Amino acid sequence: MTDKLKSLLPENLNEPKSHAELMRHKSLTQKAFPHVRMRRLRRTDALRDMVRENSLSVNDLIYPLFVEEELDTPAPINSMPGVMRETEKSLEAKMKEVAKSGLKSVMLFGVSHHKDHTGSDSMNPNGLMARMIDRAKQAAPEVMVIADACFCEYTDHGHCGPINTMGDVDNDRTIENIAMQAVTAAEAGADMIAPSGMMDGQISAIRHALDVTGFTHIPIMAYAAKFASVFYGPFRDAAGCSLGQNDNVPTHRKSYQMDPANGREAIRDALLDEEEGADILMVKPGMPYLDVLSQLRQKSDLPLAAYQVSGEYAMIRFAAEAGALDYKEAMMESLTCFKRAGADLILTYSALDTAHWLENS
Template sequence: MFPLSRNRRLRTNESIRSIVRETSLSTSDFMFPMFIAEGSNFIAEIPSMPGIYRRSLDLTIKEVKELWSIGIKAINIYVKVSDSLKDNTGKEAWNKDGLMQKSIRAIKDAVPGMIIMPDVALDPYSIYGHDGIIHKGQIVNDATNDALTLMSLSHADAGADFVAPSDMMDGRVLAIRRALEQNGHHNVGIMSYSAKYASSFYGPFRDALDSAPVDLQDVPKDKKTYQMDYANRIEAIKEALDDVEEGADIVMVKPGIAYLDIVREVKNAVNVPVAVFQVSGEYAMVKAASERGWLDHDKIMMEQLMCIKRAGANLISTYFAKEAAILMNK
């Protein structure tokens, strides 16, 4: 009761605020998404994502070494696939000599301690830009799961620490987990994109991989039949619980900042770590506003990351990871 209790006593100065602070960030909380392209000595900035690049594998390895040196211990990796390798089956996704598989092996050889979580979805390999196989105008679930299982096994064979199915097909975690167990990959984890919403925040990412759905007759024009309706909350809890039951070691909520209520709901419901993906559109908005002088870049970056952690994230996949780590190491 005031004046016996004055809440402002614990805000008097930075030293006091720091010792009573409820949430903290470290570089170990971050995972950095990386885009890998064919070729050598190649680097190209993604126009809609300032500061984020597609790199050839040799330059990716150089960047991974730098990330490790500043305390980042986990990476998501995505590959830019040549149009000539795309089809409706996604078969290039489990080519043992494909770009993704070569990249996993090379990164693990160069920086053995780096946790590698390759993306498991067919959209970079699909001529239609969808996360699944299309048959008679529909995204077919079970045939897609078969493809995702082959893809996951190829990642595990190459040395991935986790596989990260981001497709939102029903039952894919169970299919992948069974296949990993049957093939001796008992210690390869699954980080499932459990609550992935059909969001408009993904635009810059699709620019990076040229993976947006194509506008063709008899091809779904969006991903709403498999990604979640952003009006739904309870459904996210069900999705996460289902994935844990099927063998997921980490569950993810995506996007991040606009979905922190979902992060807390999922955190309260599951008994496994919760990851959050602060996605490309969220990153691009901060960059655009700060370039115009409307926001203080570093302050808003750190505030958003802290808010994601406060909501319940154990791991944050963010394009800000490198910048934030450099700032935190000063």
């Protein structure tokens, strides 16, 4: 027997006495070692880089920022380590930092001190929403400023529109108002409008209003499947729009945001937004809803966005602070998995950190 043939045999077998015995050993060996070895392409860093199916780029990231009026200095948000409420003035430096990092876009959220029943400050050309958009564009004209279009940060009851006589958010009054809010944002310089209230018909109302006022070029990113999620908790603290402070209104948003149990309904709702003229569809929250994102990827050719919400961010940050996870590794894995599930764009509070990691990788 040649050395080569001997080498085919497991070491612990004695030398075979006949060809038949050799063949029996060989067939055992072949069964144990198949032709297809998935590990062949996992052997080295270079090889893994070559066959990677999805990768994260700074172009994919949208950075949400909180801006509070009448604030003297930027204030940390305790439930979101590393995230600040910016002042209107400090927003300028933040926008310059964003531009330098290579990030392409921000989404602005106002923390209002002028709240009322309808959230009228957000429709005022001199209100916080208009002022912060204008400031952001002046500071970094090349960065896309996306206006989150909703009322919950501007209403005294914290809901996403005025309350009707039945004690529920009035859909049709809200979409009339949101059309005005969107035009106010566009006039202030917003590059994109992102309605987040989950009102029926809001996309077509905004599209019509933008078109008749000369803003045909402004795209709409629809919060197309937004679930009534507990993972928004830290955001509600950050933006000062928690429910439950007013006895006469519901203490939840389940009559307009979606039931977390419903996947088919999410696809229907998102495709309606596409029909109404949305340019980008978003799924929110992110990680618990990757199945919805993946299914929507099969059903729509529009760019898709996923929102890694405040609770997801907080879970990773607090786990890292407790020593249970590595912040960078956990964040990069999470964001890459959004890409794998079908997202073209990801909103994340880690955008600035991630931009730095990508630059240095």
